[in-house]
Each structure stands twice: as structure tokens, then as C-alpha cells.
Amino acid sequence: MSPTSTATASGTPSVTTPDSAPAPERFTVHAWTPLVRGVGLAARGLMLGCLLFFSGWLILDAVLPGQYPLPPGPLVWGLGLGVPLPWLLSTVLRWSTRATAEVDDTHLLLTLRSGARMELPYEAVESVHPWKLPLPGPGLSLRMKSGRTFSHGLEVEDAVPLLTALGWHVPQLGTAREHPLVRYAQARHTFWRRRWYHFVGKLVLYPMLPTGIFFQLGQRITFGSPFGEYKMYGLAAWLRSFGRDYSQVFVNFLLFACFFRALVEGVSFAAAWLTPSYARGVRRGAEWLNRFAYYGVLMALLLVRILVGY
Numbered sequence: 001m002s003p004t005s006t007a008t009a010s011g012t013p014s015v016t017t018p019d020s021a022p023a024p025e026r027f028t029v030h031a032w033t034p035l036v037r038g039v040g041l042a043a044r045g046l047m048l049g050c051l052l053f054f055s056g057w058l059i060l061d062a063v064l065p066g067q068y069p070l071p072p073g074p075l076v077w078g079l080g081l082g083v084p085l086p087w088l089l090s091t092v093l094r095w096s097t098r099a100t101a102e103v104d105d106t107h108l109l110l111t112l113r114s115g116a117r118m119e120l121p122y123e124a125v126e127s128v129h130p131w132k133l134p135l136p137g138p139g140l141s142l143r144m145k146s147g148r149t150f151s152h153g154l155e156v157e158d159a160v161p162l163l164t165a166l167g168w169h170v171p172q173l174g175t176a177r178e179h180p181l182v183r184y185a186q187a188r189h190t191f192w193r194r195r196w197y198h199f200v201g202k203l204v205l206y207p208m209l210p211t212g213i214f215f216q217l218g219q220r221i222t223f224g225s226p227f228g229e230y231k232m233y234g235l236a237a238w239l240r241s242f243g244r245d246y247s248q249v250f251v252n253f254l255l256f257a258c259f260f261r262a263l264v265e266g267v268s269f270a271a272a273w274l275t276p277s278y279a280r281g282v283r284r285g286a287e288w289l290n291r292f293a294y295y296g297v298l299m300a301l302l303l304v305r306i307l308v309g310y
Contacts, residue, residue, distance in 0.1 A: 050082030
């Protein structure tokens, strides 16, 4: 449609243009080839599997004390090798796959970290589908009209803005916004706090509180005062004792946190499929219950253990 001219009260013509599509939008994504995504998925799966295995063992030991003790040797080796190495590999892969997706009037422009640019005309894309398995994170696959899948899958935590932008130009490309996996990822992105300082505060600093309680009780019982070991054997020995207590508490809190996280994700994933309209509410409630269990219930169980043990 061409612009139309109208006359104002002063007789000066003015030009009115029809509504146009929104300006090009840019989104930060991770562009995974099938091979690289397979390696990343294996690394993430090994890390999560190791954490969940020892978390389940710890829960079993807590429920049935003494019947299934968790040996320190396999625990140290399993967590020492099965978590940091896959995490490091996954982090490097995510850094290398970082890319920018630009939604233009006629095509989707994908710019990789290496500088390579790929243009996908909208008329060549048939549909967009969420990944069936949201690992290494939630993502999208582009199905081409030729019957093949685009060479790079796009990992994006919240795919709704990207799908909305695509839907402005080709409506069928935005229909995946209502998919349960997209709703699950959107709620996960909204309500799960994953900044580095959240992890530090939750997994590193907070365990120092129960460690201090255990440590001081042990010092008073064994040496007669909070600094008895320091006075008798020096600062190095006192710090080593604190480090031993802290490492035990840290591992326990880490494994309990992983167990609670698995429950939250399982409940939220099921809610996204069974009751999509309540996916956000279920996720919000699950996250708050998770915090209550970690900061409240777990601390209460430790206090009960202290009262019973001492």
C-alpha cells in the first residue's frame, strides 16, 4: 500500500503511512551443531547424573541411617571428577557457541562468535519446534521446507520474545509460543535465580552457619573453649579442623540442593504438560517451597541432629 496524502486545515498536505512491521530485533542465543550439542549434552548429563546419584544416596542414608552409609572415598572422587570437569567442558562449549540472532523483514540473520553469518529467508523455513530434551538448555530447531533441519539449533532460555518477533513476519513461525516446553522454559527463566552471587550465597556462604555451630560445639567438648585448639596447637590446626567440618557440611548442602532442584524441575515440567495455563504459578510455588526446604527444613533437621547427638 502506498502512502496517502491528506490536507490539513491550513491547506498544507501531510503524508500518512500505514502501520509497518517492528524494527529488526536482536537476541542473544547459543547456536549448537548436532555434534557439539551432543558433546555438551553428554557433559551436562554426566554432571547432573553424578550429583543426582550421590544426592539420592545421601537422602537414603538420611532416611535409613546406618543401613546405606555413604563412603567418603567414592563421594570425594565422584564429586571431584564427575562435576568440575564436565562443568568446565560445558562452560567452554557454551562460550564458543554464543551467537546473535537478528529478526529482519525478510530473513533471520545468525551471527556466530567466529564472525560467520548465515541468512535464512523466511520462505525457506517451514516451522519452528522446541527441543524435546531441554539440554544443555531449552532451545529451538528450525525445520526447512526442503525437509531438512537447519544446521544449528538455537538455545534460548526464554524463546517467547524470539518466537513473537518471528511471528510478526511469518505467523506460523510463532505458533510454538504455546508449546508446553516453551512455557516450561519461560517460567524457569522467570523464577529461577541463577546469578553467580546467588549460587555463592546459597552454596558457599550459607553452609558456614551450621558449620560454625558444629565446629564450636566440637571445640567446646574436646578442648573446653571455642579457641581451645588454637591455644594448644596453633592457628593452622584450628583452621584445618574448621575446614574439615565445613567440607562435610558443604557437600551435604550441595547434594540436598541438587535433590530439591530435581524435584522442582520435575514438578514444573509435569505442570507445563498437564496444566499449561498454571505453569507459571506451579513454578513460583515450587521455587518458594524449595527455598523453604533448603533454608528452613534442612537447618531444622541439622539442629535436631545436634540435640540428639550431643
